[in-house]
Amino acid sequence: MSSQKVLNAIIVCGPSGVGKGTLLKRLFDNFGSRFAYSVSHTTRAPRAGEQDGREYHFAKREDVIKMRDNNEFLELCEVHGNFYGTSIAAVKAVQEANKTCVIEIDVQGAEKVKQLSAPTHGDATGIQAAYLFITAPQEELEKRIRGRGQDNDEMLQKRLATAEKEFAFLEAHPNFFDAVIVNDDLDASYGRLVDAISAEFVKHSIPPLYAARPTATRNAVHLNKIQIKKHNFYL
Numbered sequence: 001m002s003s004q005k006v007l008n009a010i011i012v013c014g015p016s017g018v019g020k021g022t023l024l025k026r027l028f029d030n031f032g033s034r035f036a037y038s039v040s041h042t043t044r045a046p047r048a049g050e051q052d053g054r055e056y057h058f059a060k061r062e063d064v065i066k067m068r069d070n071n072e073f074l075e076l077c078e079v080h081g082n083f084y085g086t087s088i089a090a091v092k093a094v095q096e097a098n099k100t101c102v103i104e105i106d107v108q109g110a111e112k113v114k115q116l117s118a119p120t121h122g123d124a125t126g127i128q129a130a131y132l133f134i135t136a137p138q139e140e141l142e143k144r145i146r147g148r149g150q151d152n153d154e155m156l157q158k159r160l161a162t163a164e165k166e167f168a169f170l171e172a173h174p175n176f177f178d179a180v181i182v183n184d185d186l187d188a189s190y191g192r193l194v195d196a197i198s199a200e201f202v203k204h205s206i207p208p209l210y211a212a213r214p215t216a217t218r219n220a221v222h223l224n225k226i227q228i229k230k231h232n233f234y235l
């Protein structure tokens with residue numbers, strides 16, 4: 001297989017509350033055999049019932065630090081004294097199982113993944129990915145985050161401030177993403193997600209999710225971009 005054909009992952013970005021989790025849950029419910037999340041590394045101890053390589057790759061701190069210094073992580077963070085991270089190898093393991101890895105990540109993380117995929121890094125270290133941005137009207141965001149009922153006002157304001165930065169990134173880098181999907185009406189938006197992913201699959205010679213509708217795909221994605229520009233929908 002040539003390197004152009006490889007697709008290691010679908011990267012999904014978008015501010016808190018736009019509905020990434022909701023859309024991806026539906027995608028996994030409908031196409032569970034085609035997608036998987038990668039298994040993260042952690043330095044925390046396994047809990048009862050957790051199995052190494054299933055819930056997490058349980059690793060020693062010094063090994064994670066070595067991997068970090070070796071640029072083997074797409075993302076790594078430390079929470080309450082423990083590391084949690086997504087390794088490039090874990091993403092590629094999903095592909096080896098003949099599935100496409102879905103990675104939900106913020107725009108800074110997505111930029112890093114793209115940098116790692118630059119030709120100078122070569123295929124061995126990089127992740128070849130399709131980049132999707134999920135968006136929604138800003139007034140909807142606040143409503144949805146409140147509706148979810150998980151956050152106090154301070155957290156809500158933090159999420160909205162981060163959202164503004166993510167929207168600003170999208171505005172400043174309109175070509176960074178392969179598709180921008182407006183999550184307004186859930187059923188229609190889910191259709192756009194399926195079409196956008198199918199379009200990426202077709203580009204990489206992977207069967208689309210619905211073989212019967214490959215040509216609708218590009219139109220839908222293209223239309224989204226036009227709608228966004230025309231109505232400045234996300235601000």
Ligand SMILES: Nc1ncnc2c1ncn2[C@@H]1O[C@H](COP(=O)(O)OP(=O)(O)OP(=O)(O)O)[C@@H](O)[C@H]1O
Nearest residue numbers: 015016017018019020021022144148183184185186
């Ligand atoms: N198209 C939609 N119309 C109305 N409500 C929606 C729509 N999509 C999602 N929601 C609701 O909005 C809320 C936020 O959705 P969700 O948790 O999927 O967002 P998210 O982008 O994954 O957020 P986070 O990044 O914070 O996890 C949920 O309560 C969900 O049911």
